[in-house]
Amino acid sequence: QSALTQPAxxxxxxxxxxxxxxxxxSSDVGKYKYVSWYxxxxxxxxxxIIYDVNNRxxxxxxxxxxxxxxxxxxxxxxxxxxxxxADYYCLSYTTINTWVxxxxxxxxxx
Amino acid sequence: xxxxxxxxxxxxKPSETLSLTCGVSGASMSSGYCWGWIRQPPGKGLEWIGSMxxxxxxxxxxxxxxxxxxxxxxxxxxxSLILNSMTAADTAVYFCARRVxxxxxxxxxxxxxxxxxxx
Numbered sequence: 093q094s095a096l097t098q099p100a101x102x103x104x105x106x107x108x109x110x111x112x113x114x115x116x117x118s119s120d121v122g123k124y125k126y127v128s129w130y131x132x133x134x135x136x137x138x139x140x141i142i143y144d145v146n147n148r149x150x151x152x153x154x155x156x157x158x159x160x161x162x163x164x165x166x167x168x169x170x171x172x173x174x175x176x177x178a179d180y181y182c183l184s185y186t187t188i189n190t191w192v193x194x195x196x197x198x199x200x201x202x
Numbered sequence: 203x204x205x206x207x208x209x210x211x212x213x214x215k216p217s218e219t220l221s222l223t224c225g226v227s228g229a230s231m232s233s234g235y236c237w238g239w240i241r242q243p244p245g246k247g248l249e250w251i252g253s254m255x256x257x258x259x260x261x262x263x264x265x266x267x268x269x270x271x272x273x274x275x276x277x278x279x280x281x282s283l284i285l286n287s288m289t290a291a292d293t294a295v296y297f298c299a300r301r302v303x304x305x306x307x308x309x310x311x312x313x314x315x316x317x318x319x320x321x
Contacts, residue, residue, distance in 0.1 A: 093263070093264055093265070095247065125306075126305070126306040127306055128306035128307060128308065130248075130308070132248075136313070137297065137311035137312065137313050137314065138248065138297070138308075138311055139311075140307055140308055140309060143302075143305055143306045143307035144305055144306050144307065147307075149307065149309065179247075181247060181248050183248075183250070183306060183308070184306070185306060188264070189261045190250065190261055190262070190263060190264065191250040191253075191306075192250060193240075193247060193248045193249060193250055194247070195247045196247035196248065
């Protein structure tokens with residue numbers, strides 16, 4: 093199975109909004125509502141910020157939001173803060189009962 | 203509070219078998235959750251290795267399926283990863299994690315343990 097496609101890097105200024113895309117196929121992202129997003133600061137454990145396309149776990153800021161259209165899921169971060177600088181990964185369920193991650197996106201906050 | 207902690211060797215020789223264990227504290231390994239492993243090679247992204255349900259049903263990454271096995275020991279609150287025929291390409295930080303069944307929510311992760319394949 094191939095990794096989902098994410099941009100290698102995105103950047104935004106403090107207070108701005110950015111969107112990270114995650115493109116799969118009709119056998120994964122396009123077929124199921126089971127898409128989640130993880131924030132990963134190197135050296136730490138990844139943290140879930142969005143699950144099942146657009147659900148935020150308890151304790152996650154409402155500055156984080158998720159959506160999906162066709163084979164592409166998106167993560168939007170509004171009101172960028174310095175601590176948002178991290179790597180972000182999407183994850184999707186697949187038709188062969190497996191899970192596949194995106195290649196990861198490095199977010200730089202300018 | 204739920205905590206997961208990986209344990210195992212930091213160095214493995216080529217062709218040998220890797221065995222990692224994940225200790226679970228703060229929660230029972232009851233139904234409703236799926237227990238699995240994820241890895242991250244140096245400088246690369248996350249890769250799903252596989253997972254096992256409380257029922258014992260397991261699923262694995264097709265690229266690793268012939269070499270990998272996951273098992274649960276609910277009586278000892280731990281689960282394990284076996285990866286055979288290790289090569290340099292298996293050098294990575296290995297994370298254990300819990301996913302909520304029926305959801306894409308991997309809600310708890312271990313801190314990760316670096317495994318280096320080195321001759």
